[in-house]
Amino acid sequence: DFQIGDQVWTNSMGYEGRMGATAEYVAVPTDRLYHVPDGVAPMPLVAAVHSAATAAIVLNDVMEIRRGQTLLIEGAAGNVGRKLIQLAHQMGVTAVITASPRDFARCQQLGSTACYDYHAGFADQLTTDQWTFDHVIDTSGRVPLAINLALLRLGGQVTLITAPQDNQFEFPVRQFYMSQQRITGFVISHATVDQLAQAASRLNRAFSAGLLLDDQVSQRYFKDAAQCHAQLEAGTDHHQRFVLLPS
Known part of the structure; x- marks a missing residue:
């Protein structure tokens, strides 16, 4: 097909012994490789x-959201x-x-x-506004687990994609299991080939529609990799995305 x-494009290199992405040349298995849709700029x-x-x-495999x-x-x-926000709105x-609050307008434009x-x-x-949720996801790791569990409906689910800095959570276990x-x-990095391929198909459709391409992109070079990692670790700008190119 190529x-x-x-x-x-690919999104699963550098894990489990596969060649990393910060290289001038890389061998990518064909089942981890996806076409860039026509008319979509590669940088964003x-x-x-x-x-x-x-x-x-x-959304699709972990939450199985509906x-x-x-x-x-x-x-x-x-x-x-x-x-x-964008993918959930589509669904x-x-x-x-x-x-x-400075980000409210943008989030509303995306579909919140x-x-x-x-x-x-x-x-x-x-x-107070009587919100309860089927699913809660904390992208920051800063919200106590007990708070998120209390916001769930019967049978609800909290999904973690990061952990708190102290690596600890406390929550009322009896309430947790009684609420199922x-x-x-x-x-x-543990996603399966099938999960990645299904996600890639969905993302390419979104990219073709002009969605998901709103990141603030900073173009850097391989020699800047250590500096970029330091900035990411410092967490000074959660909106920034670095794209490293060969010099």
């Missing part, structure tokens, strides 16, 4: 695929959060988000139904 000169696509694939697999359900996305203005899911300030006791506000709730975790 010809010399085709533009292609490359910046989007990691967070977008995470969102797609979380049209008409309600999802709370915490820290929704970040890279994964914005992808979750007919009601997406309620927490973010900084309601926005809450994560600095201002958002859990109490959600309860679930806690799941997802790391994209």
